[in-house]
Amino acid sequence: MQKPQAQTVMTKSADLPVKIRIQNLSKVFETRRGQFVALDNVCIDIPDGCFYMIVGPSGCGKTTLLEIMGGLEMPSSGSVAIAQAFANDPDILLMDEPFSALDEQNKLLLQ
Numbered sequence: 001m002q003k004p005q006a007q008t009v010m011t012k013s014a015d016l017p018v019k020i021r022i023q024n025l026s027k028v029f030e031t032r033r034g035q036f037v038a039l040d041n042v043c044i045d046i047p048d049g050c051f052y053m054i055v056g057p058s059g060c061g062k063t064t065l066l067e068i069m070g071g072l073e074m075p076s077s078g079s080v081a082i083a084q085a086f087a088n089d090p091d092i093l094l095m096d097e098p099f100s101a102l103d104e105q106n107k108l109l110l111q
């Protein structure tokens, strides 16, 4: 069965400086059934000052990617160049379905 793929949408901001660079990032989980490739050679440049969305079906690797970007999970190979400045007044926020626990009204308000 083909693995669902996350899709990235390029913006017209290619001339802006890159804030986050993801290079050849792969993540392989060791499972009881053998190795499972969750991320396969992902490359993304995210420009400064942009909202950037990664959209894809359940299981395509969105959370795994964010966990690696946030330092909660280690990549199997490849890298992510984010400045480690999350402690105070962060100018990058990684949000994984941040409003999923809210009721419909508040979710719409915050979105």
Ligand SMILES: Nc1ncnc2c1ncn2[C@@H]1O[C@H](COP(=O)(O)OP(=O)(O)O)[C@@H](O)[C@H]1O
Pocket (backbone or CB within 6 Å): 029, 030, 031, 036, 038, 056, 057, 058, 059, 060, 061, 062, 063, 064, 065
């Ligand atoms: N710790 C893990 N061990 C084995 N497989 C995992 C682990 N974490 C995630 N996966 C698998 O990796 C794939 C991507 O998961 P995930 O990043 O949570 O997807 P998404 O957030 O896009 O729904 C899924 O098939 C999931 O079952």
Ligand SMILES: [Mg+2]
Pocket (backbone or CB within 6 Å): 062, 063, 064, 096
């Ligand atoms: Mg997820």
